[in-house]
Amino acid sequence: MSGKTLYDKLWDSHLVKQRDDGTALIYIDRQLIHEVTSPQAFEGLRLAGRRPWRAESNFATPDHNIPTTKEERRQGLEGIRDPISRIQVTTLDDNCREFGIFELDMNDERQGIVHVVGPEQGATLPGMTIVCGDSHTSTHGALGALAHGIGTSEVEHVMATQCLLQTKMKNMLVRVDGRLNPGVTAKDIVLAIIGEIGTAGGTGYTIEFGGEAIRSLSMEGRMTVCNMAIEAGARAGLIAVDQTTLDYIKGRPFAPKGEMWERAAAAWKGLVSDADAHFDRVVVIDAAEIIPQVTWGTSPEMVAPITGEVPDPDKETDPSRRENMKQALKYMGLTPGTKMTDIKLDCVFIGSCTNSRIEDLRAAAAVVKGRKVAANVEMALVVPGSGLVKKQAEAEGLDKIFIDAGLEWREPGCSMCLAMNADQLGAGKHCASTSNRNFEGRQGFGGRTHLVSPAMAAAAAVHGHFVDVRDILLTLDI
Amino acid sequence: MQSGLVMPLDRANVDTDFIIPKQFLKSIKRSGFGVNLFDEHRYLDKGEPGRDNSGRPLNPDFVMNKARYKGASVLLARENFGCGSSREHAPWALDDYGFRIIIAPSYADIFFNNCFKNGILPIVVDRKIVDELFVEVEAQEGYSLTVDLENQVIIRPSGATIPFNVDSFRKYCLLNGLDDIGITLQDAGEIKTFEKGWRETSPWYFG
Numbered sequence: 201m202s203g204k205t206l207y208d209k210l211w212d213s214h215l216v217k218q219r220d221d222g223t224a225l226i227y228i229d230r231q232l233i234h235e236v237t238s239p240q241a242f243e244g245l246r247l248a249g250r251r252p253w254r255a256e257s258n259f260a261t262p263d264h265n266i267p268t269t270k271e272e273r274r275q276g277l278e279g280i281r282d283p284i285s286r287i288q289v290t291t292l293d294d295n296c297r298e299f300g301i302f303e304l305d306m307n308d309e310r311q312g313i314v315h316v317v318g319p320e321q322g323a324t325l326p327g328m329t330i331v332c333g334d335s336h337t338s339t340h341g342a343l344g345a346l347a348h349g350i351g352t353s354e355v356e357h358v359m360a361t362q363c364l365l366q367t368k369m370k371n372m373l374v375r376v377d378g379r380l381n382p383g384v385t386a387k388d389i390v391l392a393i394i395g396e397i398g399t400a401g402g403t404g405y406t407i408e409f410g411g412e413a414i415r416s417l418s419m420e421g422r423m424t425v426c427n428m429a430i431e432a433g434a435r436a437g438l439i440a441v442d443q444t445t446l447d448y449i450k451g452r453p454f455a456p457k458g459e460m461w462e463r464a465a466a467a468w469k470g471l472v473s474d475a476d477a478h479f480d481r482v483v484v485i486d487a488a489e490i491i492p493q494v495t496w497g498t499s500p501e502m503v504a505p506i507t508g509e510v511p512d513p514d515k516e517t518d519p520s521r522r523e524n525m526k527q528a529l530k531y532m533g534l535t536p537g538t539k540m541t542d543i544k545l546d547c548v549f550i551g552s553c554t555n556s557r558i559e560d561l562r563a564a565a566a567v568v569k570g571r572k573v574a575a576n577v578e579m580a581l582v583v584p585g586s587g588l589v590k591k592q593a594e595a596e597g598l599d600k601i602f603i604d605a606g607l608e609w610r611e612p613g614c615s616m617c618l619a620m621n622a623d624q625l626g627a628g629k630h631c632a633s634t635s636n637r638n639f640e641g642r643q644g645f646g647g648r649t650h651l652v653s654p655a656m657a658a659a660a661a662v663h664g665h666f667v668d669v670r671d672i673l674l675t676l677d678i
Numbered sequence: 679m680q681s682g683l684v685m686p687l688d689r690a691n692v693d694t695d696f697i698i699p700k701q702f703l704k705s706i707k708r709s710g711f712g713v714n715l716f717d718e719h720r721y722l723d724k725g726e727p728g729r730d731n732s733g734r735p736l737n738p739d740f741v742m743n744k745a746r747y748k749g750a751s752v753l754l755a756r757e758n759f760g761c762g763s764s765r766e767h768a769p770w771a772l773d774d775y776g777f778r779i780i781i782a783p784s785y786a787d788i789f790f791n792n793c794f795k796n797g798i799l800p801i802v803v804d805r806k807i808v809d810e811l812f813v814e815v816e817a818q819e820g821y822s823l824t825v826d827l828e829n830q831v832i833i834r835p836s837g838a839t840i841p842f843n844v845d846s847f848r849k850y851c852l853l854n855g856l857d858d859i860g861i862t863l864q865d866a867g868e869i870k871t872f873e874k875g876w877r878e879t880s881p882w883y884f885g
Contacts (some may be wrong), residue, residue: 216872217865221846225865227872229883237765239706248859253869265704284704284727291706328883335764335788349788351766352708353795353858361862363869367845399691400758403787433761435787456882464882499691499761520756524690618763620700639695639762645724 203474205371206438207406210346210471214329216363225363229328231355232314233260233301235292236620237333241356242295252299253362259323260296260303262289263313264620266613268583272622273611276307285621299359312586312612315339315553319423320586322452326441326468331358336553336636338429342422343449344441344471346406349430370404370480372434373473375411378487383670385563386421387555387634387653389413389485390428391493395503397483402434405481408473409439413487419448420559427554428636431500440472494540494666495638495651497528502638504540506656506668512536531640532648533628541666543650547631548573548580548607548661549643550654552617555634556585558592560654564634565598567658567672573606574664580607581623583615607661619644632660680778681824682751686815687741692755693762694789698771702727711767712774716742746819754811755782759800760789769796779825781832783808794848795858799827801842827853 204212216225238260245251252258265285272279280286289306296303304311310321315336318324326344331337333355340347350364358364374393394401407429414425422439429437439445446465449455456464491505502525504511513525513536529536534543550556550564561584573580582602584590590612593599599609616623617635619642625631627646634657635642638649652660659669695718702714704727717725720742722735736743753772759782760768769792772780778798783805785793793800803811814834815821824833827849832840851858862869877884 214876217868219847223845223847225862225869227869227876236703240708240766243706243708250859254873282704288704288706325883327880333764333766335762337764349764351764351769351788351792351795353766353792357859357862360859361866361869362873363862365858365862399761400784400786403758403784430788433758433786454885456885460882460885464880467880499693520690523688527689618695618700620703637693637695637762639693641699641718642695645699645718 202478203476205473205477205479206344206408206440206471207346207369207371208477210327210329211368213327214346223365223367226329226366228331228358228362228364229257230323230330231258231358232318232323232330232332232337233258234264234314234334235262235288236264237352238295238355239288239291240352241333241359242299244356245299245359250360252301252359255300256302257362258301258359259318260292260301261311261314261317262292262306264614264618265289266306267621268610268613268615268623270611281622309587309591312589313553313556313614315427316556316585316589319343320452320588322449322455325449325455326445326471331364335430336427338435338437339423339427339553341429341436341438342419342426343445344439344468346436346438348435369406369435371478372402372405372407372481372483373479374407374409374483374485376409376413376485376487377411378413379416380413380487380490381670383655383673384490384492385653385655386417386424388490388493389487390425391495391500391503391651392490393485394428394432394500395493396485397432399431399499399501400433402429402432405434406436406438407432407434409437414439415442418559419444420557423557424554428500431636441468492653492656492669494656496532496534496540497525498531498638498640499528500636500638500651502528506540506666508540510534510536510538510540541668543630544576544665545632545660546576546578546629547625548577548657549616549631549633549635550657551581551583551585551615552635553585554636555654556583556589558589560634561589561593561598564654564658565601567655567669568605568607568662569601571605571662573661576664577661580661581610581616582607583610584612586612616643618642625649632657632666679824679826681822682779683747683749683820683822684752684754684815685741685747685750686754686812688756688812690756691758691761694760694765694768695762697760697768698765699725701725703765703767708770709774711771712776715771715775716740749776751776752779752781752823753777754808754815755780756808757782757784757805759785761786764788766792766795769793769798773798781808781811794852797852799825799852801825801832803832803840803842807840
């Protein structure tokens with residue numbers, strides 16, 4: 201009998217009941233909650249007269265609708281100009297109070313994007329099962345937790361029963377061998393993976409990311425990779441626990457302390473796939489071959505290396521894909537054969553649950569330091585992922601570097617990743633964005649998104665078009 | 679057994695932003711999303727929550743605005759339908775508009791799951807057959823399909839059948855209109871037993 205994958209171990213340790221029909225009840229250790237996908241779940245509980253099974257396992261913070269300018273934030277809830285957005289945020293506050301759920305509200309210094317705040321607070325721990333009504337919950341798999349994005353009915357189900365009804369996924373291993381070249385980041389790894397396997401490549405699987413290049417990443421980088429597992433179709437991404445994981449978690453507010461820490465850490469060291477574990481699919485990528493990536497279309501799989509060009513749909517043999525490419529190019533206003541470095545930009549967005557952590561901001565700041573945003577870039581936003589990331593960045597003087605270069609230094613939230621607040625990309629405008637989705641209208645009605653790493657976004661801000669950040673780094677002393 | 683007019687949506691990777699754009703997610707209700715289903719493609723201007731949609735300019739090229747597809751309850755779609763976010767507002771919008779059945783070669787996992795929670799049946803059919811259905815729908819105005827969930831077949835106008843698979847638990851819930859939470863709570867004893875053991879072996883999750 202072969203050994204177990206990390207996913208198998210996490211599944212087995214949380215299996216409450218296996219039903220004959222293949223579905224199973226999985227025990228959930230942590231539910232993260234934000235204001236957009238929870239109101240109908242709380243309403244459901246209320247209507248049925250139910251209470252949360254274990255209220256203290258839930259952890260809430262508002263992020264999607266939160267304004268990001270200093271002036272708006274100074275005014276607290278009144279600063280949310282859109283009354284419908286404000287109701288959603290106050291509804292979360294009210295629901296958390298009513299149901300006894302811990303919340304970092306909008307005015308709390310620790311508030312931020314739920315997928316940044318969870319790990320930062322130690323609310324995300326290795327070996328946990330975690331859910332959130334948000335597809336980017338896959339982020340938390342970077343800490344060796346089984347983390348699923350779920351719908352609102354399931355949010356209610358987990359609140360009421362502490363369990364999720366699930367069918368076991370298949371196991372996929374994406375192994376990134378060797379070392380990354382300078383200027384190539386976690387974001388480029390995951391975009392290259394999605395380019396390789398496609399946005400449906402991971403459907404039905406839990407993807408474990410492994411290999412030397414993954415092991416060498418910081419926790420921030422690992423979170424970037426797992427964050428976008430869902431863009432490859434996988435509800436959950438995973439990375440095995442190692443010393444990097446333990447060092448990151450130790451001392452965080454919700455993490456175990458003292459003797460309990462020792463016991464937990466010892467148990468967590470076993471959260472790796474066995475050497476003889478069986479994976480249903482294995483994809484191997486050579487890190488040394490990854491070049492900084494830029495998306496040209498309206499799906500994250502429509503991606504090319506910065507040294508490449510916009511592809512020609514007429515050369516695509518599959519008719520469905522060809523049609524998709526044509527629709528994408530029409531929407532993006534791009535012609536086949538255009539060099540990626542010739543794509544001009546109107547906007548730059550550095551932020552989102554993919555790339556708004558301290559390391560991301562450091563990488564972007566290193567590129568813009570002493571430079572100025574190009575004249576054709578109308579808007580360049582830097583939105584830290586949490587109040588604590590913001591505080592840390594300010595302590596390091598990163599805010600000053602961004603402001604001196606002509607970028608706007610904002611308050612934490614989801615911001616222009618999905619533009620539910622006032623931060624929106626204009627119609628027809630091209631944006632270099634460190635977020636996760638380049639879907640039509642995602643960053644604003646008619647907006648044109650190009651997904652890139654923080655360093656690539658920063659370089660694009662300075663030049664007004666995409667450039668190979670590796671060329672710039674040669675001139676930097678970092 | 680359900681019969682319904684079929685509307686084809688000939689586009690792969692239809693994402694949840696396509697199904698219901700984010701500005702409509704600000705609602706704290708479950709209903710009323712149907713008028714904004716496929717909003718960015720159905721209308722020529724930008725939609726806003728709470729706005730009266732009756733006077734908005736329609737996109738005449740979008741399939742939903744063609745008179746022959748008015749009242750459709752079966753949506754014929756392409757690969758990876760419903761990819762992207764976990765927003766249950768997507769099935770809420772489809773349901774509110776009147777779609778009860780979706781037929782596609784593949785779906786994104788979270789969306790697929792969310793459909794069942796809302797009484798929508800997403801059916802997986804071989805791409806080759808989906809291609810045929812697209813041709814048939816185009817060719818014949820008023821093209822309808824009948825879905826027999828009990829026997830797990832789609833019945834074409836010719837009487838020919840297309841068998842499909844559906845998870846038996848989900849089928850049972852759909853046929854009986856059952857509430858998932860109520861069913862799970864029947865196992866409350868087992869959940870408590872599990873929780874007690876888990877608390878003993880992994881107390882650090884209960885701090």
